[in-house]
Amino acid sequence: MCNMTFEETSGENSIERMDSVSKALEEVITSALPQGCVTVGVYEAAKSLNVDPDNVVLCLLATDEEQVVDVALQIHFTLIQAFCCENDINILRVSNMRRLAEILGGVKPGEEPMDLHCPLSVHTPRCREPLSDYGC
Secondary structure: OOOOOHHHOOOOOHHHHHHHHHHHHHHHHHHHOOOOOEEOOHHHHHHHHHHOHHHEEEEEEEOOHHHOOOHHHHHHHHHHHHHHHHOOOEEEEEOOHHHHHHHOOOOOOOOOOOOOOOOEEEOOOOOOOOHHHHOO
């Protein structure tokens, strides 16, 4: 199991590693979305983690620069991160919420924006491809 944040990828190959992680992550999300295997939002993620943590394979903790100072959000992240570590769930921190919104389908006209702070990729029996198929 590998719990990794983008901040931990440093050194001479860090840009290449981050690019390959980004591409793999995008593939995982785009294949999981149509299968209904992605849960989006801090509260929805917490519910999903509480109900069936064995079916959660990846937790994305996403923030923008201005949200780093949001104390309540950081508390939620700390609790979710601890739960994920305790249950051997892979964690990735991402900072490009605009790109994440594009991958997840963006905001639909007339609807409230999605809470993208904690999308979870969930592997359940209806999701055919395991995370390892993407080199993760």
